[in-house]
Amino acid sequence: MTSALLAPGTDAIPVHLVTESGWAALEAELTPLQRGFAKASGFAPKAGRLALLPAEDGALARVLLGLGDPASATFDRFLAGKLPAALPAGDYRLEPAEGIDPAEAALAWLLGAYRFERYRKPGAERPRLVAPGGVDGTRLTRIAAAVAHGRDLVNTPSNDLGPAEIEAAIRDVAACFGATVAVVAGEELRKEFPLVHAVGAASPRAPRLIDLTWGPADAPRVTLVGKGVVFDTGGLDIKPSAGMLLMKKDMGGAAAALAAAEMIMGDALPVRLRLIVPSVENAIAGEAFRPGDVIRSRAGLTVEIGNTDAEGRLILADALSFAESDEPELLIDFATLTGAARVALGPDLPAFFTGDEGLAASVAEAGAAVNDPVWRLPLHAPYASGLDSKVADLNNVSGGPFAGAITAALFLRRFAPKTKAHVHFDLYGWNPSTKPGRPEGGEVQTARLVHALVAKRYGQA
Template identity: 55%
Template sequence: MDGFAPRPTAKTVPVDVVDAAAAKAFVRKLPASARAVLAAQGFEPKPGRATVLPGSGGKARVLLVRRGPGDVWSAGALARLGSGRYAVRTRLAPEDATAFALGFALGRYRFERYLAPKRRPTLVWPEGADRARVHAEAEAIRLGRDLINTPAADLGPAELAQATADLADRFGGTCTVIEGEELLEAGFPTVYTVGKGSARPPCLADLSWGDPDAPAVTLVGKGVVFDSGGLDLKSAAGMKLMKKDMGGAATVLAMAHMIMARELPVRLRVLVPAVENAISGSAYRPLDVIRTRAGLSVEVGNTDAEGRLILCDALAAAAEERPRLLLDVATLTGAARVALGTELPALFANRDPWAEAVLEAGRRLDDPLWRMPLWDAYDELLASDVADLSNVASGSYGGAITAALFLRRFVPKRQDWMHIDTMAWNTSAKPGRPKGGEIFGARALVAAIEARLLAG
């Protein structure tokens, strides 16, 4: 994997990794010359800070401060330094060595599709790191970030479906793609309706992999490659980042990559409804009524609530197979971001054990999510005068909850189901997380699948 070296050289820069709580005591033991450099730089022992210091024999050394054991992201600060080779000389537990290597790899990421390649730093593999896991997770997140960062001009519905097919091919899976009016024949009317306003036809990619007798896991990802809002047009500011509105699809493809690369013994299915929500004479309209795959009629209260429409048919199709877990991921609501900010995905689950497994994994792996309620009393806000339900709530509050409740209408009560509402974007650069497309929560979700379905 690019970015790692098997061994140090004479020019390798040593790295001391220090917990924030112990950093001041560590600094007091440094030579006077090193303390003077830190003082001149206004050093504060904050996690995610990497500082170059004078070492023995005139060579450089690096002091890297982390939050504590299990901290993934602080290692990304090392990737911000010059393009040399670095080696951790602090003894780390195997799980911390793995976390450090992953954080470095994620911090080293740079979207280069339209840029000249740039030399970046290299890390000697930390002793005890699980190299296979780091490979699988870093490559998966790189795939997801690349997809989100790609402009809609170069990533339409067909290209997103092709990315799904390419992933299936890489790991020996299969993928079928349904396109255009074939979606109506196949029973995906909402996917077709949302996407028919674009010159680029909508499609649905359906990936399968693994032993048919293994526990079945189905992932569904919102694949709106660009969201203008449709006839309920977004503002310029609201539209600017909408190339990222396929971030749910990117997240489930990253999860699929992790699962297949690590050869987890599950029967995996991934459904990616891919559309562009555009404006034209054939675009769907406010107060149109759509008959969904599940048989429910939906009134279009707002064309800018298109994500839940394309997801509802995909969820209904997925539930027909009764997988052990049905999981969808979507950049669904601004309300989730108002509630939780940009870095913390909202988790909705209809089974407590699944929610608890995800939350535990998120804490352990430094990949957190936050549970929000499926509040039954708000379900009545989705009422319509002319259809079974509306795609938007009648009130302006609790938008993330009502969106999740809308999706729940298309999931049978017997089905274990989780819904993730994510930002899929770093609004600013932080150690391990460059500005731009981001895959939040995927590592925790895969770990929860392992814990609930494969442990023991």
């Protein structure tokens, strides 16, 4: 669940975003009662400090939120995202300090207002925010809604979210924007996308590849590919029970790709957009693929299965081969792919890989611009030898414990070798704890980044 911004001009309680340098001037503007109340409550303009100040009649007159020092390396640009959970119901307007972007603060509020309440009674009435003057509130609401839709998908347990439900979610978004959707399943999937079929064959919920297309045929071609593993047991190389607890989020790449697509279509960016989602459940049954199996991919390369728990790269391999055949100008894939990326960078910082230096700089710039950060890891070519197989063109895992995120990215590159402008995102897709604008639970990391990247690359900065 998310919320919409109210129209500018709505009568509302002011929320002052207070920096350390701006506190003295603001304090002087307060009434004697409010200054005394702020002092008595211990308010200081440190990051996250909050004070609710009364009017003479005791009603709430204004709110103070400390931001700390915006020049600090630890400054959180989404601090305003803590307000929806901290304020009583009512209508509010932001009063940003000098140097604070009101649009970013308003977006932080909307992202922080998200709640996943599908299986619970709705909570108490939430505070509402008036769109800051000069800010496109409708656009911010669209972005927040796309994030919320993606978060909902990641948070939904696997018993209620299988490949068919992923398809339905994509069709719902397509219907809003006049996009077309084609689906490959059954025997056709076995023939055309053999790796996707093999990974999903053991589940009673049929695997499929979902292909959304939107925009003019002669516009620049942008293709997004999202890993849609609705649950990952590990297959016959079964995970321990603790390793399965969050495996409902293994379709987080598909959710991020869909959220980015929704933002791109919502802004009517001048591109021909494709969204390709291979969706499977990696289950255990008589039809399960096995360690040691050799499967011929859509690209014609044979793949030895070194580990059935490295299934995401298999379904992405067929999807990327399919995507490249359309010769996109920009190809981006999203996947909750490796634990190695989390060990290296933690849950908040997705890894990205690309061999295009200019594109790498643009990705990092876009992430910094919209507070959707990433960190580049190298496509170190010599590590590709770890994927050598004695019986097939390559193995789906390397033979050792090192550089797992890099070898996975190198594996994927084998299936889209001609596309120079290709970015691979290795995501966690989950907020382990609540932070401003980022509630605990499912997250569509890099979706806002990709939206900003496409907008700038194709003419709408």
